[in-house]
Amino acid sequence: MTYVTPTAYSKIVTFPVALAQTELRRGKALQIATFSVAVGQRLQMKSLHLQVYRVLNPGLLPDLLNSIGAVSVGLYQASMLTGALALISRNASGVSSYNPFKSCEIYSPGEYKIIVSNNTRNIDYSVIVTGAVKLFI
Amino acid sequence: MNLESALVIRLRENIRWESALEVSSTGTLQPVNPNAPLNVLHYQQRDRELAFRDLINAAAVVEASVHVSDVWHYKPEAPRMEGATGKQLPHAPAEMGLANSQVRHVKYTSVPADAYSKTDRDLYGRDVLVYDVLARACQLVFQDTSPLVAVSSTGSVPGTQVWSLAEGQAVRADINTALPLDRELFKKPDMNLADRDNQMAGYVSRLVQVIKNPFAYAERLYVSVTGGNDREPEVYVLISESDEERVWSGDPAIEGRNRFVYRPQTNMLEWLPQSADTVHVPQIMALVIPGVLPGQNLNTLAVVPAAKDAQFWRLKAGQLTPAGQNYIDVATLKFTSTDEVVGGITQVVAASLTVPDTLTIRLPISAPLPNGAYRISVLTNPCSTVEIIGAQNISGADGDDGGAEYFVDVASGAILPLSYVVYDGDGVTYNGQAYAPGEAFFGVTGITTYTAINGSKVRQFGVTWNMALAPGSWTFTVDYTNVGEPTTGFGVQASYAENGKSEISLIQDTVALPFRDALGTPLPNGTIVTSPPVNIEVTLPSAFSLPIYWTFGNGQLSIKRLRFTRSDLTETHYVLNGTLPGAATGAAADVRGTANQPDVIVFDYGTVATTTPPVYMTLTLTEELGLPLQVKQVQLQSVGTTAPTPLTENMQGWRQECLERGVRAVQQSYHQMVLLSNGSVPTLNSAGTWDNSASEDYMSLLEVAHPRLRIIEQVGTNTITDGRQYTVRSGIATYAGVNYTTGQYFYGIDTGGTAYSGVAIVDQVGAFKKAAPGHIGRPGIMPLGLKLSDDGVVRVDSAGSLYPVLVTMQAWMIDAGLYSAAPEFWQPDILETSIT
Numbered sequence: 008m009t010y011v012t013p014t015a016y017s018k019i020v021t022f023p024v025a026l027a028q029t030e031l032r033r034g035k036a037l038q039i040a041t042f043s044v045a046v047g048q049r050l051q052m053k054s055l056h057l058q059v060y061r062v063l064n065p066g067l068l069p070d071l072l073n074s075i076g077a078v079s080v081g082l083y084q085a086s087m088l089t090g091a092l093a094l095i096s097r098n099a100s101g102v103s104s105y106n107p108f109k110s111c112e113i114y115s116p117g118e119y120k121i122i123v124s125n126n127t128r129n130i131d132y133s134v135i136v137t138g139a140v141k142l143f144i
Numbered sequence: 145m146n147l148e149s150a151l152v153i154r155l156r157e158n159i160r161w162e163s164a165l166e167v168s169s170t171g172t173l174q175p176v177n178p179n180a181p182l183n184v185l186h187y188q189q190r191d192r193e194l195a196f197r198d199l200i201n202a203a204a205v206v207e208a209s210v211h212v213s214d215v216w217h218y219k220p221e222a223p224r225m226e227g228a229t230g231k232q233l234p235h236a237p238a239e240m241g242l243a244n245s246q247v248r249h250v251k252y253t254s255v256p257a258d259a260y261s262k263t264d265r266d267l268y269g270r271d272v273l274v275y276d277v278l279a280r281a282c283q284l285v286f287q288d289t290s291p292l293v294a295v296s297s298t299g300s301v302p303g304t305q306v307w308s309l310a311e312g313q314a315v316r317a318d319i320n321t322a323l324p325l326d327r328e329l330f331k332k333p334d335m336n337l338a339d340r341d342n343q344m345a346g347y348v349s350r351l352v353q354v355i356k357n358p359f360a361y362a363e364r365l366y367v368s369v370t371g372g373n374d375r376e377p378e379v380y381v382l383i384s385e386s387d388e389e390r391v392w393s394g395d396p397a398i399e400g401r402n403r404f405v406y407r408p409q410t411n412m413l414e415w416l417p418q419s420a421d422t423v424h425v426p427q428i429m430a431l432v433i434p435g436v437l438p439g440q441n442l443n444t445l446a447v448v449p450a451a452k453d454a455q456f457w458r459l460k461a462g463q464l465t466p467a468g469q470n471y472i473d474v475a476t477l478k479f480t481s482t483d484e485v486v487g488g489i490t491q492v493v494a495a496s497l498t499v500p501d502t503l504t505i506r507l508p509i510s511a512p513l514p515n516g517a518y519r520i521s522v523l524t525n526p527c528s529t530v531e532i533i534g535a536q537n538i539s540g541a542d543g544d545d546g547g548a549e550y551f552v553d554v555a556s557g558a559i560l561p562l563s564y565v566v567y568d569g570d571g572v573t574y575n576g577q578a579y580a581p582g583e584a585f586f587g588v589t590g591i592t593t594y595t596a597i598n599g600s601k602v603r604q605f606g607v608t609w610n611m612a613l614a615p616g617s618w619t620f621t622v623d624y625t626n627v628g629e630p631t632t633g634f635g636v637q638a639s640y641a642e643n644g645k646s647e648i649s650l651i652q653d654t655v656a657l658p659f660r661d662a663l664g665t666p667l668p669n670g671t672i673v674t675s676p677p678v679n680i681e682v683t684l685p686s687a688f689s690l691p692i693y694w695t696f697g698n699g700q701l702s703i704k705r706l707r708f709t710r711s712d713l714t715e716t717h718y719v720l721n722g723t724l725p726g727a728a729t730g731a732a733a734d735v736r737g738t739a740n741q742p743d744v745i746v747f748d749y750g751t752v753a754t755t756t757p758p759v760y761m762t763l764t765l766t767e768e769l770g771l772p773l774q775v776k777q778v779q780l781q782s783v784g785t786t787a788p789t790p791l792t793e794n795m796q797g798w799r800q801e802c803l804e805r806g807v808r809a810v811q812q813s814y815h816q817m818v819l820l821s822n823g824s825v826p827t828l829n830s831a832g833t834w835d836n837s838a839s840e841d842y843m844s845l846l847e848v849a850h851p852r853l854r855i856i857e858q859v860g861t862n863t864i865t866d867g868r869q870y871t872v873r874s875g876i877a878t879y880a881g882v883n884y885t886t887g888q889y890f891y892g893i894d895t896g897g898t899a900y901s902g903v904a905i906v907d908q909v910g911a912f913k914k915a916a917p918g919h920i921g922r923p924g925i926m927p928l929g930l931k932l933s934d935d936g937v938v939r940v941d942s943a944g945s946l947y948p949v950l951v952t953m954q955a956w957m958i959d960a961g962l963y964s965a966a967p968e969f970w971q972p973d974i975l976e977t978s979i980t
Contacts, residue, residue: 034734046931046941072734074519074748084954086715087524087735087743092921092952095974106468108796109971111921111952115931116941126734 024121024138028060031134034072036088036124039136043118048144050113052082052093055105055138059097063131069098070128080123080136082111088124146352147277150307153346158224159202163318165192171234173264178257187256188319190264191333197271198340203231204275204292205347208282211291212354214448216362220351233275235295241265243273243301247310247338250330259330267334270341276301278348281355285446312339359406359413359429365392366445367404372437376456379449380404396464396798398791415442418463454806454911455852461802461968464795467788468972471519471781475509476916480775489612491774492531492705497765498772499612499685505761507780513755517783520722520747520761521917523958525774526737528710530613534703539607547702549627550694551604556594559587562604569600608691613708614769615685619677620650621707626659628700630666633658635696640680642688650678653695672704680708685769714739716770722747723762726755739771740936742955744920776959779916803923803969806911807950810925813850814948820848825946834930834938836961842927843963846948854963856908862899864892868908875904912963915953921973924953924964932956
């Protein structure tokens with residue numbers, strides 16, 4: 008659309024993605040958001056941030072369960088953690104952000120989930136996730 | 145020739161119609177018979193026709209001016225006209241006098257005939273001169289798209305830079321029978337005509353200056369690079385102008401680069417390429433100038449910029465490299481139900497792991513893998529059904545379409561170590577033993593003959609399959625058909641025996657498996673019939689044998705498919721390990737899969753030593769026992785970190801911008817295709833479902849109006865299509881009589897035919913490539929109405945459209961054979977926190 012008219016604006020719904028500081032135990036995954044896309048709608052994600060706030064049991068080398076980093080958050084259509092449509096991950100404390108210049112576009116109807124996971128067998132993390140998803144109705 | 149001296153003529157805004165009269169299409173003026181009595185009206189008509197020719201010249205100036213504006217986005221001066229005329233000046237050489245712009249006006253000593261034999265002819269020549277100067281300039285520069293055609297190619301209208309004013313004066317006068325017959329009667333109208341010619345000469349001289357040197361005026365340039373580091377024609381827009389220089393900038397508009405600079409005072413043209421480490425030596429202004437590399441040319445095209453396709457935007461996207469991790473496709477195994485995969489259970493659609501087991505997968509790599517980091521992505525599908533072809537048995541039975549055909553009427557001398565049964569006659573003697581009709585025996589290696597009594601025959605009795613399933617409740621069905629004489633059914637016994645356990649009957653031959661219609665008529669051969677489902681309770685996760693015996697019935701039994709289905713599980717936890725030669729350690733995957741939902745598993749290898757082919761990857765399933773896991777495609781990618789294009793801060797959105805422009809070009813092509821098909825777009829899918837074949841048909845449909853759409857690797861030697869672009873990946877290919885070497889491009893042309901020759905690998909060029917497992921999360925293109933239904937079948941929504949949209953690739957889209965955007969459009973998922 009060329010202009011953001013009141014009519015056009017009313018058809019854009021922005022959903023926040025927010026996970027306050029949470030202890031994510033080894034091998035655990037948390038589904039923190041679900042979006043339903045119906046026929047004719049479009050889901051767009053450009054903003055997702057993962058902060059590994061603290062390593063709760065430092066001094067260990069991560070024993071990884073998967074090849075998607077020690078801690079990851081992603082947008083998923085299916086159930087395997089390795090099959091993310093958009094994925095950001097970290098191996099240590101700090102913040103990683105999804106590339107806002109790369110738009111994740113979804114037109115197919117279905118259920119889409121934001122899942123944050125601890126992909127190690129031996130380390131616990133404290134994590135924070137923020138972001139936003141737009142649904143064009 | 146350019147009539148430079150006419151530049152000083154002060155122009156009026158419009159050219160008046162006055163008393164102009166349309167001239168003949170042959171260019172011939174009203175004839176005058178000097179031997180007949182004087183008729184001044186004839187002379188008047190000639191002058192009026194000459195005035196009309198001035199209007200044609202004005203129309204030519206307007207036409208050329210519009211074309212210059214279209215091409216270079218610069219609006220030259222053009223006269224306003226009071227009416228419409230044609231733009232092509234008719235020319236009758238016999239009417240032309242001097243063609244050097246002077247006019248021999250009538251004198252006091254002239255006779256009326258001098259007006260038409262000298263003055264009118266000179267005025268006629270001036271019209272032609274003005275027109276031809278403009279037309280030849282247009283033809284020289286615009287060539288095939290020239291809006292004007294010169295009336296003389298060479299010779300008859302010589303060039304000149306000198307324009308005579310010829311006593312031109314804006315005098316509104318006509319030859320009138322009421323006026324005295326004197327010099328002024330003829331000369332004043334001729335002076336007025338000379339003045340009109342002067343005006344046209346002034347306009348033409350200015351317009352020719354623009355055409356000769358567009359760099360001094362153009363607001364837009366359309367430039368291509370050839371002869372090395374080729375770049376397709378692209379638009380450069382004027383961004384600054386001063387007395388010292390004029391600067392045009394192209395996309396991406398990087399500061400100080402991707403620019404053309406023209407310096408009017410020195411008449412020099414300089415290119416500032418995108419790469420900061422190459423310098424272009426300024427050249428004297430011309431439409432074609434040398435570039436940076438030897439043999440390279442920069443071509444300023446005098447055409448209206450063409451609409452760009454997705455392939456153009458792919459090339460543009462690739463001009464900027466973002467910082468971050470990148471993945472390069474190395475090899476993809478697209479079909480795993482082949483000899484390239486060993487182990488597990490090979491199903492009809494893919495290799496699979498039904499129980500903890502190992503697949504050994506040969507990757508299609510012909511060159512050594514350099515050391516580095518790699519990723520293997522595997523497209524999987526946790527399936528609730530295991531379906532194998534009949535020919536996948538351990539008894540050596542095979543047949544058409546993967547069926548297991550039971551041998552009939554086996555000749556003596558052809559007995560193999562298989563089970564056989566005797567029928568007809570009075571029995572046979574084999575290996576010293578007698579067998580009556582209906583009795584079975586097992587062939588002994590090396591003993592191939594038997595003796596038939598009274599016409600007895602031997603046919604194959606049993607075929608055995610090996611299978612392994614996870615413990616649980618399964619249902620078992622068989623697809624079968626007849627490939628022999630007509631029959632109404634087959635007596636079949638089937639059983640299975642798990643290791644160390646007694647045989648359990650699955651199918652009894654109390655009643656024949658039917659092969660007839662509702663009226664009892666035998667079905668036509670090849671008709672597939674599915675047996676009623678029977679239950680199997682599997683208790684051990686190990687291989688078991690499953691023999692199927694054909695006990696009675698005419699015809700020839702062919703088992704097409706064996707199918708095992710479980711419905712008690714909707715998801716399973718999988719723990720896998722993947723190894724790659726040269727990698728220090730394997731890579732693990734711990735995932736949960738959902739039934740009939742394609743998904744992707746990735747294995748990263750940080751350090752892989754140089755590996756020479758053949759390269760085998762192993763995939764081992766260690767846990768758990770549940771839904772079988774189909775392994776449908778395997779892709780190897782190299783992993784690296786790219787250095788960003790220098791000094792491109794604030795350009796991070798470039799690739800996404802190019803991607804969206806490319807998809808818009810495809811969408812416009814879709815509309816064109818719909819128009820071309822008169823709104824009746826063909827149906828691509830049967831019964832609303834969608835598969836790989838439908839995806840290929842869809843791309844073919846889009847290619848109707850967008851030839852450079854998809855990349856097809858290694859096209860066949862007889863598949864060149866008119867309008868599509870190809871590149872030689874290796875070797876030398878000859879097409880339409882021209883040799884193309886590695887890295888060169890060519891277009892298919894109608895006259896060139898469909899075949900190329902030579903030892904070469906030729907790829908079709910496009911902006912989208914067949915999606916592979918490693919493309920999950922990458923941009924791609926899809927029909928708007930496509931969706932994955934709850935039953936795992938891909939369908940077009942009932943109200944769905946085939947309109948192409950930009951999507952993020954999901955696993956089921958990869959499985960359905962859709963296309964993802966070329967790697968030049970890819971961006972890293974994670975924003976780098978520092979940009980160099």
